[in-house]
Amino acid sequence: MLSQEISKRWLEFFKDRGHTVIPSASLVSNQPGAMFTIAGMVPFIPYFLGQETPEFSRATSVQKCIRTLDIDEVGKTARHGTFFQMAGNFSFGDYFKAEVIPWAYELLTTSVDQGGFGLDPERLWVTVYEGDDEAYDIWTNKVGFPAERIQKMGMGENYWSTGQPGPAGPDSEIFYDRGPAYGKDGGPAVDDDRYIEIWNLVFMQYQRGEGTGKDSFEILGELPKKNIDTGLGVERLAMLLQGVENFYETDQVRPVLDAASKLSGKKYHGSENADDEGYEDDVRMRVVADHIRSSLMLIADGVTPSNEGRGYILRRLMRRAIRAMRLLGVTEPCLPVLFPASRDAMGGAFPVVINDFERISRIAYAEEKAFLRTIESGTERLDEAVKHAKASGQAMVSGEEAFTLHDTYGFPIDLTLEMAEEAGVKVDEKAFRELMEEQRHRAQADAKAKKGAHADLSAFRELADERGSIFTGYDELKTETTL
Ligand code: ATP
Ligand code: MG
Ligand code: MG
Ligand code: MG
Numbered sequence: 001m002l003s004q005e006i007s008k009r010w011l012e013f014f015k016d017r018g019h020t021v022i023p024s025a026s027l028v029s030n031q032p033g034a035m036f037t038i039a040g041m042v043p044f045i046p047y048f049l050g051q052e053t054p055e056f057s058r059a060t061s062v063q064k065c066i067r068t069l070d071i072d073e074v075g076k077t078a079r080h081g082t083f084f085q086m087a088g089n090f091s092f093g094d095y096f097k098a099e100v101i102p103w104a105y106e107l108l109t110t111s112v113d114q115g116g117f118g119l120d121p122e123r124l125w126v127t128v129y130e131g132d133d134e135a136y137d138i139w140t141n142k143v144g145f146p147a148e149r150i151q152k153m154g155m156g157e158n159y160w161s162t163g164q165p166g167p168a169g170p171d172s173e174i175f176y177d178r179g180p181a182y183g184k185d186g187g188p189a190v191d192d193d194r195y196i197e198i199w200n201l202v203f204m205q206y207q208r209g210e211g212t213g214k215d216s217f218e219i220l221g222e223l224p225k226k227n228i229d230t231g232l233g234v235e236r237l238a239m240l241l242q243g244v245e246n247f248y249e250t251d252q253v254r255p256v257l258d259a260a261s262k263l264s265g266k267k268y269h270g271s272e273n274a275d276d277e278g279y280e281d282d283v284r285m286r287v288v289a290d291h292i293r294s295s296l297m298l299i300a301d302g303v304t305p306s307n308e309g310r311g312y313i314l315r316r317l318m319r320r321a322i323r324a325m326r327l328l329g330v331t332e333p334c335l336p337v338l339f340p341a342s343r344d345a346m347g348g349a350f351p352v353v354i355n356d357f358e359r360i361s362r363i364a365y366a367e368e369k370a371f372l373r374t375i376e377s378g379t380e381r382l383d384e385a386v387k388h389a390k391a392s393g394q395a396m397v398s399g400e401e402a403f404t405l406h407d408t409y410g411f412p413i414d415l416t417l418e419m420a421e422e423a424g425v426k427v428d429e430k431a432f433r434e435l436m437e438e439q440r441h442r443a444q445a446d447a448k449a450k451k452g453a454h455a456d457l458s459a460f461r462e463l464a465d466e467r468g469s470i471f472t473g474y475d476e477l478k479t480e481t482t483l
Contacts, residue, residue, distance in 0.1 A: 007349065012115065014103075017103065020056040027065070030043075037063060040230075063088060064085060068082060081247050081290050086231045108199070109121045126175070127150070127153050129157075131170065158171050165207075165209055169206050172201045176198055197233075201228070203226070204227035206219045256293060259338055266285070292321050297353070298310070318371070325338075371410075374409060374411065390424075
């Protein structure tokens with residue numbers, strides 16, 4: 001089943017159950033303090049907080065999402081993309097657990113012929129919050145789900161809140177067992193790679209008081225109007241229904257991976273473990289496939305590469321993809337091949353990437369050219385430093401030099417390390433990291449000063465917990481990831 005068909009069936013199922021179909025909002029979040037839309041519920045936050053009243057009490061959507069928080073997982077786990085689509089159904093003071101739990105089970109297990117997703121019920125596992133007897137009872141008695149495959153977890157795993165006073169409540173997650181070849185027995189509490197999380201059902205039920213962290217706050221009482229917020233990963237379901245091994249091999253992502261493989265002449269092995277044959281290159285191809293698609297979708301939503309905010313994230317994603325291609329041996333421009341591949345894969349679900357491709361590709365290709373120039377000028381400077389190091393008899397490029405390359409020339413440290421190694425000299429990486437750390441502290445101090453001045457903007461930054469730091473976008477890419 002194609003990803004687009006999954007989305008279509010999802011919307012039909014919930015439309016049939018009285019939900020208003022809401023088109024995906026932009027990836028560029030309009031919520032205060034949030035950089036990107038990181039979950040299906042984000043566009044509905046004002047309704048959940050009771051600040052606005054919707055014209056409908058039930059809604060459904062397939063929302064475009066960007067989670068930069070997951071960037072280090074990309075290519076390595078089977079299930080994380082930076083761009084993905086979250087299918088959701090929402091109740092604003094309307095139905096609650098007794099409706100949503102049976103619906104979720106019905107949609108997942110109804111046969112494909114009958115309009116469902118046809119998952120084998122025996123493969124499903126469920127987690128519930130240990131204090132939520134109501135959800136447990138609905139799963140076991142109303143749905144008839146076997147108790148052996150329900151795991152009760154604590155607040156850290158199965159509780160949602162905004163990170164501050166406001167709505168909160170338990171959740172229940174649905175997992176699919178990929179089988180013993182993928183890991184240990186024992187359910188999702190034991191192995192999150194074998195048991196893939198596909199759907200999260202959040203029950204906004206309580207009013208949360210003051211307190212800190214995910215599990216040390218007061219519950220003030222029941223909310224006057226209880227809400228439902230759910231999210232299912234379209235690509236995760238696609239991966240199961242398409243019988244492929246991971247997110248990157250699904251229909252909307254794989255064509256870019258194949259294009260990267262063809263362009264570099266490197267075979268894709270589909271390896272999952274660090275000691276498997278071709279693992280490093282496989283990870284690179286998966287990163288390329290993911291980042292190119294994310295970049296395409298971000299530019300389509302109006303983001304352009306720059307040195308701050310959203311534009312910086314986009315720039316990082318593009319540069320990481322180009323870097324990964326370089327490590328696969330491709331030094332000439334590669335976006336003119338990869339972007340059209342991604343456009344063709346995404347155009348069915350998002351015609352805008354076809355209609356607006358002229359503009360999108362112009363921005364992308366110019367960015368790649370500029371980055372390749374950066375690499376060139378950085379290479380010259382590095383060659384000098386290498387010469388100098390050799391002449392001085394130390395065979396070591398100083399941390400300061402590596403830092404200047406990074407900071408002034410935009411020359412990534414992994415490239416410095418790799419090229420220095422090729423030239424037979426070392427890099428004082430420790431000193432480099434220390435300089436990076438100092439810079440980070442300076443930036444944090446800066447950010448703190450700014451935050452004080454704009455306290456209201458950060459009001460919802462922590463509306464997050466389990467759902468992956470919805471509002472921490474601006475801090476997410478501070479770790480220097482290397483590939
Ligand atoms: P995980 O534990 O696997 O990282 P999550 O608990 O962070 O997932 P939720 O915040 O509950 O995910 O989001 C709801 C659903 O969205 C998940 O059940 C999953 O199907 C999907 N999803 C979340 N993050 C990603 C991602 N990075 N790539 C693809 N799908 C995702
Ligand atoms: Mg999870
Ligand atoms: Mg979850
Ligand atoms: Mg996550």
